Amino acid sequence: SFLLLCQYSCLPWKFQGFSADECYFSSPELVIPLKVTGWGRNAKVPGWLSYSLRFGGQRHIAHMKVKKFLVSRPLPVFTYTDQRSLHQDQPFVPDDCYYHGYVEGVPNSLVALSTCSGGFRGILQINDLAYEIEPVRFSKTFEHWVYRLDVDDTQFPRMRCGLTEEEIARQLELQELHNFTLTQSSYTGWWTHLRLLELVVIVDNLRFVHSGSNVSVVQNDIANVVNIINSxxxxxxxxxxxxxxxxxTEGNQIATVTMDKMLEDFAIWKFFNLDNRLPHDAAHLFIKKSFGMQLGLSYVAGVCQYPLNCGTDVFEDESLYDFGLIVTHELGHNLGMLHDTQFCVCELQYCIMFPSRTVTSKFSNCSYGEFWDNVMRNGFCLYSAPDPERIIRIKYCGNLAVEEGEECDCGTIAQCTRDPCCLPDCTLKPGAACAFGSCCRKCKVSSAGTLCRKQINECDLPEWCNGTSHQCPEDVYVQDGVPCSDGAYCYKKRCADRDGQCREIFGRDARSASQRCYEEVNTQGDRFGHCGVSDTVYIKCAVADILCGRVQCANVGVIPNLKEHSTVHQFHVNDTTCWGTDYHMGMSIPDIGQVRDGTRCGQKKICVHSRCVSMVREPQACQPETCHMKGVCxxxxECHCNPGWAPPYFGDAIQPSHSLSSTSPPAPNPFQHQTLFQ
Known part of the structure; x- marks a missing residue:
């Protein structure tokens, strides 16, 4: 342990800091945000909120939508007892009150607000001007204060990191020597568009005391800061x-003498006390202590590299936006970004990695390049979703999840006052038989025969309540291989055919293209035509599998409005134009252009995993005859009864009140006969 401690305490490593210029507020303006419910042709889709605010001499309309998954749920919060032993809690954290958006008519704008405390709190960036908004306490008319953030450009010299070009070169050489980076070739997931940085925040004792020694106040402030960082x-x-x-809560765990020594000590403390307890991609220490002109310090390219994936940030005043910029800057260093030079530009006058404090919301071209370069070499952890094994979950009454020993869970006391069936102690109210489930209506179990899950297509099966459970029976569907429309077969709850797939993509007049199109495109082995991907290589379709690669369409009259990163292509074969879509590596949206499993590709053959395979299979235990032709496998x-018929012999029609087995739910109308087999 001593040798390891010495190694990390003496380890030379490049770090950069953020210098402190005087940042101050203008005189506040009193505003009352007015909700905009409709605004003509620019009306937003559901999920967006629009508010009109007048400040800075003109009216602005802010459009925003909820930012989900900003805070891990449950969020582990660690504090210390008066005996300095570690205590863990998992308080309720709302996930529907943080918003991101923009200001109408201003391309270079940014909105990051929260409504968790009853009003708007956060920032609005309009070009080079930034405004911070917070609710007026005890206001009955939804009043808010709006402050304009200014920076004193007359204060010189502006301190900056003393990292020289020679030192950068030396540290990069040191990184290679110690093998701190993973190369692109060693991580096959480098191409993904989705990147997630799991941030752990440590708040020092002075900031805790400054917040009235109130854990909830600290938690709320940190969540608001992370909302700004995320935006x-x-x-x-x-x-x-x-x-x-x-x-x-009971004093600092490390000394805070100088910032560089504090960062080094924090990395050592983190290595022995935090890294195994609370895994993270980056951890930052928020401190309320002045270090002269320095506002932060962090290890360059330290992300994903324990214990150097950390930084320290001075949280001295009350401006969440100002502090959010500081943390964003220092996280930028962790992500491989250096300070902007004269050749680094963005849409605004200053960029986030400018070495001195400023008001901005944009990264420079240099920062983008440095970010991508480091992420490709070193950011392997950013591509991984949180490991379920690492997610700490504590079962307790009030978390809105019904767990062992609970009859229901209506959440907080305030939420339970609006629940007609459940009590705050997670038991049912007197007279209530249930509190949730699709077979629970007005705290009573629905009668047998009540439809609880509709049939969504001809290869699906409906489900009805059985009269005894508040939950709908298990979702089942027609047995694979049963014929369905247009000579296709049911497969995994879907009747798949290429004509239908083309109509879904290119409109009702589109149809599947000729086999020549499939042969020409799907044997290319690129993102427009292939039969799967092996590591990073597109696989060319064998001739036998060409109908199972990318779907190729004809008779296309309209180019569809596809989601981000999607591309439509056309390929000319003789007198035919073949249309299709690409799906390149790293896209997180469903692939609409891959021929679906179960699609017919020949006589008694279907596509499975981009291969055309025979439908010959072992005899099934259930056949139409098993259900006496009055049900479907x-x-x-198992037999799923047609409406009006009862197992096991299907000899007599039944009344709706009769209960059937769990696999043959009763139909509400015995005379509405449904036949799936002729």
Whole structure:
């Protein structure tokens, strides 16, 4: 342990800091945000909120939508007892009150607000001007204060990091020597568009005391800061999620003499006390102590590299936006970004990695390049979703999840006052038989025969309540291989055919292209035509599998409006134009252009995993005759009765009140006969 401690305490490593210029507020303006419910042709889709605010001499309309998964749920919060032993809690953290958006008519704008405390709190960036908004306490008319953030450009010299070009070269050489980076070739997931940075925040004792020694106040402030950070990193397609919080409630765990020594000590403390307890991609210490002109310090390219994936940030005043910029800057260093030079530009006057404090919301071209370069070499952890084994979950009454020993769970006391069936102690109210489930209506179990899950297509099966359970029976569907429309077969709850797939993509007049199109395109082995991907290589379709690669369409009259990163292509074969879509590596949206499993590709053949395979299979335990032709075999090899017929012999029609087995739910109308087999 001593040798390891010495190694990390003496390890030379490049770090950069953020210098402190005087940042101050203008005189506040009193505003009352007015909700905009409709605004003509620019009306937003559901999920967006619009508010009109007048400040800075003109009226602005802010459009925003909820930012989900900003804070890990449950969020582990660690504090210390008066005996300095570690205590863990998992308080309720709302996930529907943080918003991201923009200001109408201003391309270079940013909105990051929260409504968790009853009003708007956060920032609005309009070109080079930034405004911070917060609710007026005890206001009955939804009043808010709006402050304009200014920076004193007359203060010189502006301190900056003393890292020289020679030192950068030396540290890069040191990184290679110690093998701190993973190369692109060693991580096959480098291409993904989704990146997630799991951030752990440690708050020092002075900041805790400054917040009235109130853990809830600290937690709320940190969540608001992370909301701002997340909005600033959104253009880089990086989600910053708060996955853990530790508050030094009983004194600091390390000395805070100088910032560089504190950063080094924090990395050592983190290595022995935090890294195994609370895994993270980056951890930052928020401190309320002045270090002269320095506002932060962090290890360059330290992300994913324990214990150097950390930084320290001075949280001295009350401006969440100002502090959010500081943390964003220092996280930028962790992600491989250096300070901007005269050749680095963005849409605004200053960029986030400018060495001195400023008001901005944009990264420079230099920062983008440095970010991509480091992520490709070193950011392997950013591509991994949180490991379920690492997610700490504590079962307790009030978390809105019905767990062992609970009859229901209506959440907080305030939420339970609106629940007609459940009590705050997670038991049912007197007279209530249930509190949730699709077979629960007005705290009573629905009668047998009540439809609880509709049939969505001809290869699906409906389900009805059985009269005894508040839950709908298991979702089942027609047995694979049963014929369905247009000579296709049911497969995994779907009747798949290429004509239908083309209509879904290119409109009702589209149809599947000729076999020549499939042969010409799918044997290319590129993102427009292939039969799967092996590591990073597109696989060319064998001739026998060409109908199972990318779907090729004809008779296309309209180019569809596809989601981000999607591309439509056309390929000319003789007198035919073949249309299709690409799906390149790293896309997180469903692939609409891959021929679906179960699609017919020949006589008694279907596509499975981009291969055309025979439907010959072992005899099934359930056949139409098993159900006496008055039912259908489902995917569990059981009979699913047609409406009006009862198992086991299907000899007599039944009344709706009669209960059937769990695999043959009763139909509400015995005379509405449904036949799936002729």
């Amino acid at each position: 600033l990193y959104h253009p880089l397609e990086l989600d910053v999620t708060l996955t853990g919080l530790e508050i030094w 489902n995917n569990k090899q």
